[in-house]
Amino acid sequence: MARYIFITGGVVSSLGKGLTAAALGALLQARGFSVRMRKLDPYLNVDPGTMSPFEHGEVFVTDDGAETxxxxxxxxxxxxxxxxxxxxxxxxxxxxxxxxxxxxxDYLGKTIQVIPHVTNEIKDFIEIGDDEVDFMLCEIGGTVGDIEALPFFEAIRQFSQERPRGQCIFMHLTLLPYLAASGELKTKPTQHSVKELRSIGIAPDVLVCRAEHPIPEKERAKIALFCNVRPDSVIPAYDLKSIYEAPMSFHRAGLDQAVLDAFQISPAPAPNMTRWEDVEDRIHNAEGEVKIAIVGKYVQLEDAYKSIKEALTHGGMANRVKVTTEWVDAEIFEKEDPAPHLEGYHAILVPGGFGERGTEGKIRAAQFAREHKVPYLGICLGMQMAVIEAARNVVGLEDAGSEEFDHEAGKKRFTPVVYHLKEWVQGNYTVKRKVSDDKGGTMRLGAYTATLKEGSKVAEVYGDTTIEERHRHRYEVDIKYREELEAKGLCFSGMSPDGRLPEIVEWQDHPWFIGVQYHPELKSKPFAPAPLFADFVRAAIEQERLV
Known part of the structure; x- marks a missing residue:
């Protein structure tokens, strides 16, 4: 039976509950425990799949096809x-x-209520896989006091009471604001947040306090006294140069020890921090720097491309260089020459997206990278735009475009080099979709296998000819143009196992130009960088030496 850690937040949102939970999971692993992590979000959307990136940031996709x-x-x-x-x-x-x-x-005619029916449904979800791991870490989205989160708070309160004593603890993340005029960190917001939590029956065992300035011991003792936690369970959380310093920072602050003490696990297994010491070393001891332009349409909110930004950081770690990313609005290139905006970058990345806005700019970015021999990585829509660019400017199909844009405009304007994917194989059965289907959860989602061409650049990068990567798209490059494009040098170097769906294209006469239909960034980690991102950064280093 797993032990449960429930992570809540107070005072303000966006304090970093997810990062704190993830770092704690890493620390428990370093002590030899197995972990699983969960997110319980109070919003009424079924999932974030249909939300605008400006509303919620990127949508993360799991191997089994969940949009999360x-x-x-x-x-x-x-x-x-x-x-x-x-x-x-x-x-x-x-x-x-x-x-x-x-x-x-199923409820046999009973009146359906938040308690017990909704809270029971939440509790049933929480305990899925209870016997698989040592620790289950469950983050509750939002902030204590939010009306929509109350059923979740009530559910975890009930859950902790129904479990054997000592099987559940609560970790609460708050903010200690600093008043420059008086030179003080103020503890009252944290006290009120804990009071709010206690009023609904939850008493935190560990407090993690975000602060911009060091927390004096006197203030930590005051927080412990008024919030009824042990002084060594008040853990400071300071701003860091990199999020990947968090495990080491929290370990030095005693977070993992405080959690194990709360569970009365004694003696606690000694931690092995080798992995995170190496990560920290690569962050602080970079041996060079490259500049990479991300040409996208959601550049006003960096969280829209969160995994891409992190995967580039991982690629930098693999090559011991600092990767400086700069966000370039694709719409600029629809009116202006891209050259002044893209010259000086050592590589160009065009990420995914939905809708026609900004796509002509992405096409011009792909053209610039192809003609100027700048390393290019196109992901999902970024691959499709690279193929459309090749069809227009190399093959001569001047009206090449995507059915997505015609559907959006309500009329036919393009020859569809990219079409709406209506059928594909998933496991042992065929999935069928229509344009009129609901938007949520109807894309090609999750992990799929791709077969790579022997001797291709991607086969060299992966060191294999069979890979599995995660997808999230509903439009696909049409293979009926494959022969014309390959005759001009654009190789279809990765295909679905049945040979029907293009997964990867690459220019054969280019130092490094690869487009992929999937999202390699989703599986990248600081200690196991995605192969494409590691090699993309390596190519950027080569370009930096040429500039």
Whole structure:
């Protein structure tokens, strides 16, 4: 039976609960324990799949095809444990499950209420896989006091009471604001946050306090006294140069020891921090720097490309260089020459996205990279735009485009080099989709196998001819143009096992130009960088030496 750690937040949102939970998971692993991590989100969307990136940041995709909160990306990057569909749930999904059961008559005519029916559904979700790991870490989204989060707080309160004593603890993350005028860190917001938590029956065992300035021992003692926690369970959390310093920083602050003490695990197994010492060394002792442009359409919110940014950092660690990323709005290139904006970068990355806005700029970015021999990595839509660029400017198909843009405009304007994917093989059965289908959860989602061409650049990068990567798309490059494109040098170097769906393209006469239909960034970790990103950064280093 797993031990449970419930992570909550107070005072303000965006304090870093996900990062703190992920770092704690890594620390427990360093002490020899197995962990699984969960996110419980209070919003009423069934999942974040249909949310705008400006609303919620990127959508993280699991191997089994779930569209989840970006915090699951943090969990994977820090623990290396592949997330599952059962590791993320929203209020929308919980209520949908309850209402479906009510419609089927599963409740035998009872009046359906938040307590016990909704809270029971949450508790059933929490304990999935209970016997698989030593520790289950469950992060509750939002902030204590939020109305929509109350069923989750009530559910974890009930859950902790139903488990044997000592099987559950609560960790609460708060903010200690600094008043420059008086030169003081103020503890009152934390006291009020804990008071709010205690009013609903939850008493924190560990407090993690975000602060911009060192927390004096006097203030830590005051927090411990008024919040009814042990002084050594008040853990400071300071701003860091890199998020990957968090495990070492929290270990030095005593977070893992405080958690094990709360569970009365004594003596605690000694930690092996070798992995994170190496990561910290690579962060602080870079031997060079490269500049990479990310040409996208959601550049106003960096969280929209969170996994890409982190995967580039991992690629830098693999090559012991610092990767400086700069965000370039693709729409700029629809009116201006891209050259002044892209010259000076050592590589160009065009990420995924949805809709026509900014796509002409992405096409011009791909053209610039092809013509100027600048390393280029196109991901999902970034691959599709590279193929459309080749069809227009190399093959001569001037009206090449995507069905996605025609569907959006409501009329036919392009020859569809990229088409709406209506059928594909998933495991042992065929999936069929229509343009009129619901948007949520209807894309080609999750891990799929690709077969790589012998002797291709990607086969060299992966060191194999069979790979498995995660997908999230509903439009696909049409292979009926493959022969014309390959005749001009654009090699279709990766295909689905049945040979019907292009997975990878690469220019044969280019130092490093690769487009992939999948999302390699989703499986990258600081201690196991995605092969494509590691080699992409290596190519950027070569370009830096030429500039």
């Amino acid at each position: 909160d970006l915090d699951l990306g943090h969990y994977e990057r820090f623990t290396g444990v592949a997330a599952r569909a059962t590791d993320s749930v929203s209020s929308g999904r919980i209520y949908t499950n309850v209402l479906e059961k009510e419609r089927r008559g």
